[in-house]
Amino acid sequence: DVDRERTRTGMSKTALKQGFLDNLFYIQGRFREVATPHDLYMAAAYTTRDRILERWIKSAQRYKTNQSRTVCYLSAEFLPGPHLANNLVNLGIVETATEAAHELGLDFDAIIAEEAEPGLGNGGLGRLAACFMDSLSTLQIPSIGYGIRYEFGIFDQTIEDGWQVEKSDNWLRNGNPWEIPRPKIRFPVLYGGYTEQYRDHDGRSRTRWVPAQIIDGVAYDTPILGYGVGNVNLLRLWKAEASESFDFQAFNVGDYYGAVHAKIEAETISKVLYPNDEPEAGKELRLKQQFFFVSCSIQDMIRLQFNTVGPLDSFAEKFVIQLNDTHPSLAIAELMRLLMDEHDMDWDRAWDITHRVFCYTNHTLLPEALETWSVSLFERLLPRHLEIVYEINRHFLDEVRVHFLGDEDRVRRMSLIAEDGERRVRMANLAVVGSRAVNGVAALHSELVKTTLFKDFHDFWPDRFHNVTNGVTPRRFMVVANPRLSRLISETCGSDDWIRDLDRLRDLEAHAMDSGLHERWHEVKIAAKRDLAAWLKHRTGVLLDPEAIFDVQAKRIHEYKRQHLNLLHIIRCYQRLKQSPNQDMVPRAFIFGGKAAPGYFMAKLIIKLINAVAEVINNDPQINGFIRVVFMPDFNVKNGQHLYPAANLSEQISLAGKEASGTGNMKFSMNGALTIGTLDGANVEIREEVGKENFFLFGMSAEEVSQRQREGYHPWEHYAKDAELKSDIDLINSGLFSHGDTQLFRPLTDRLVNQDPFMVLADYRAYIACQDHVAEAYRDHRHWTRMSILNVARMGKFSSDRAIREYAEHIWRTEPHPIDL
Numbered sequence: 001d002v003d004r005e006r007t008r009t010g011m012s013k014t015a016l017k018q019g020f021l022d023n024l025f026y027i028q029g030r031f032r033e034v035a036t037p038h039d040l041y042m043a044a045a046y047t048t049r050d051r052i053l054e055r056w057i058k059s060a061q062r063y064k065t066n067q068s069r070t071v072c073y074l075s076a077e078f079l080p081g082p083h084l085a086n087n088l089v090n091l092g093i094v095e096t097a098t099e100a101a102h103e104l105g106l107d108f109d110a111i112i113a114e115e116a117e118p119g120l121g122n123g124g125l126g127r128l129a130a131c132f133m134d135s136l137s138t139l140q141i142p143s144i145g146y147g148i149r150y151e152f153g154i155f156d157q158t159i160e161d162g163w164q165v166e167k168s169d170n171w172l173r174n175g176n177p178w179e180i181p182r183p184k185i186r187f188p189v190l191y192g193g194y195t196e197q198y199r200d201h202d203g204r205s206r207t208r209w210v211p212a213q214i215i216d217g218v219a220y221d222t223p224i225l226g227y228g229v230g231n232v233n234l235l236r237l238w239k240a241e242a243s244e245s246f247d248f249q250a251f252n253v254g255d256y257y258g259a260v261h262a263k264i265e266a267e268t269i270s271k272v273l274y275p276n277d278e279p280e281a282g283k284e285l286r287l288k289q290q291f292f293f294v295s296c297s298i299q300d301m302i303r304l305q306f307n308t309v310g311p312l313d314s315f316a317e318k319f320v321i322q323l324n325d326t327h328p329s330l331a332i333a334e335l336m337r338l339l340m341d342e343h344d345m346d347w348d349r350a351w352d353i354t355h356r357v358f359c360y361t362n363h364t365l366l367p368e369a370l371e372t373w374s375v376s377l378f379e380r381l382l383p384r385h386l387e388i389v390y391e392i393n394r395h396f397l398d399e400v401r402v403h404f405l406g407d408e409d410r411v412r413r414m415s416l417i418a419e420d421g422e423r424r425v426r427m428a429n430l431a432v433v434g435s436r437a438v439n440g441v442a443a444l445h446s447e448l449v450k451t452t453l454f455k456d457f458h459d460f461w462p463d464r465f466h467n468v469t470n471g472v473t474p475r476r477f478m479v480v481a482n483p484r485l486s487r488l489i490s491e492t493c494g495s496d497d498w499i500r501d502l503d504r505l506r507d508l509e510a511h512a513m514d515s516g517l518h519e520r521w522h523e524v525k526i527a528a529k530r531d532l533a534a535w536l537k538h539r540t541g542v543l544l545d546p547e548a549i550f551d552v553q554a555k556r557i558h559e560y561k562r563q564h565l566n567l568l569h570i571i572r573c574y575q576r577l578k579q580s581p582n583q584d585m586v587p588r589a590f591i592f593g594g595k596a597a598p599g600y601f602m603a604k605l606i607i608k609l610i611n612a613v614a615e616v617i618n619n620d621p622q623i624n625g626f627i628r629v630v631f632m633p634d635f636n637v638k639n640g641q642h643l644y645p646a647a648n649l650s651e652q653i654s655l656a657g658k659e660a661s662g663t664g665n666m667k668f669s670m671n672g673a674l675t676i677g678t679l680d681g682a683n684v685e686i687r688e689e690v691g692k693e694n695f696f697l698f699g700m701s702a703e704e705v706s707q708r709q710r711e712g713y714h715p716w717e718h719y720a721k722d723a724e725l726k727s728d729i730d731l732i733n734s735g736l737f738s739h740g741d742t743q744l745f746r747p748l749t750d751r752l753v754n755q756d757p758f759m760v761l762a763d764y765r766a767y768i769a770c771q772d773h774v775a776e777a778y779r780d781h782r783h784w785t786r787m788s789i790l791n792v793a794r795m796g797k798f799s800s801d802r803a804i805r806e807y808a809e810h811i812w813r814t815e816p817h818p819i820d821l
């Protein structure tokens, strides 16, 4: 009846309360008095999901009747963060839900905090995919995010004796109320075996792939609601299951254990996310994962094509496929295979569709991070795809030869196959050749893509290359993470329009000198710092002073990101205080967060050194709390939400030319932190936007870096010439931070003095000087607050809405399809 209907879809407080109690009873099988915090969370999630499902059905119907062009975002990683709070914001019912919870006698914040992090990604690339999904829905662009439903996401990080210890992340243990399994949306994925030629009924020569293994991919759908709109798009993640037919084959010959084993083996494919952000040589399972989700996704798109517009000839009009780095680039060969081998197309027609449907985003210039697969592994797992890659390469290299008249050196460099040493398939080259558009993720990065990494390709196809500077969603990183600041901004601007149109933050500029605003701005920041201090005290035992500068570096631990440069500055502050304990130093809290790849020894040693330095400094009575160092364990989207609002200073100190964009830089600045940074990635554009007087710049430019490298870089000269630098490094080697062990950190200090591939020592002096400016600037509270306000006011460009608009207009050529509320 009508009443029942409204408790599932109604947006009033009464409807939410009744819906919540119904879900608690009918889904969780509990009533108020005996419900656990988890029961309460599940009931709240289902109550929220009910409202989203109504909008989802409408969206699906409208998209179908409109035959709308659809963006398929293929990504091996998605890092959406907890859904509940974000969905309430996007539904516009945070206040109603808070009141409803209070009237039911529930702790709303505790319910929100109960949700597990869906950690299906490593870092920036996976989080970018999640921000883009939010913006695609908010901008009402029909889209599907395709990826893998990892049973275990990125490991949970604990710190034991200062070292990172990895714990498996069993995020599905308590159930996942946001996903809907679609057991009937299931596709076979083939591996191994061989190919053979045969003649079809028309007498044409065709290829057949006879696989050695077949695994099923099953769809699990998570609805992604836009902010303040009715549009709900789909995050469709694939889970691997044993294929029935293969199971039964084994069962039929009586091999029951063999059949069960095959099932277990099949399910390993979507079992765990690889916790590296660089390829590890020869990881067969990772290649299997990539092909697994790519094959399911392309088959699903072909199914959708037949269900909507019809014949495959218009596939590239119905869909655009965005490749999030090279991880899904096998999709190019897979689409060719399906069009030719399963749908009877000849090469030219299939290639015409394929190269018009794909676009590729590059996220790295680091040579060690470029994916290649050995031809022998590729052939063993994907024999038909290797033939197709060879054929693409043959057509392509013939074009290159004609265009550059026999420049065989160039042909060798551009080939999809590296022939020096063991032959390898170059996935980046495949992605460029198979796509109609290629983009980098920040202006500097895209320039370097054109002039260094893909120079030969840019010479050949200059129009193929674009820039789309990354962005982040203000819904999660401002409204969800920092409700106090968001309220203050809305009150000051007289509207909350900035949440959907971030350029409106400019309205803050008019108030940047207003002392009333200054006071409230400061209060909001202090409150966030108190919250973070309490959180960190609870989890680490370290107590921070909310009056201190909160100086934060939170990102994956990597030598190129130079957490050790930050450490050298901390050691410098420590030595200064020890030398003159009475000096008037601005108190600082140095906060780190980030995971190291489990096999990356140097990154793990950096974590150990951070904790070792923290232990000595925090316990030194002479320091008396003037500086504090703390490592936040298990930095992820959920925990990050405590960090961004509380930061005064954002550390973005990678060696220029190495960080493709960075997105943490945007999250911090949007929350009123000032940046200390190099001219790297999107820092360049952030500085342009906020104004150079509101940004702490230091260090070599990318140009200067490559010049230094050409001249020959000798880090030991810096060590020998700079007495303070020498004494900071020597202090590490003295054993002070390692209970007298002079060897523990040697691998790190030796690498700095003898190799220093990321030029920490070359930028040390400039960094220290810049940090001194930061401390001086912080003394002038009014001035600092003004800079903080201006940083927020000028961050409009870095909304992922702007990024998605650029993709839609310049790359995808897609249009909004509004769904009425």
Ligand code: 26Y
Binding pocket: 122, 123, 124, 125, 126, 128, 274, 276, 277, 278, 279, 280, 363, 364, 369, 371, 441, 470, 659, 660, 661, 662, 663, 681
């Ligand atoms: C090959 C595989 C193991 C792999 C898995 C994850 C390789 C790379 C990655 C992740 C890369 C990544 O997160 N890159 C970051 O992408 C961000 C979004 O564009 C950029 O802001 C950031 O500079 C870049 O390092």
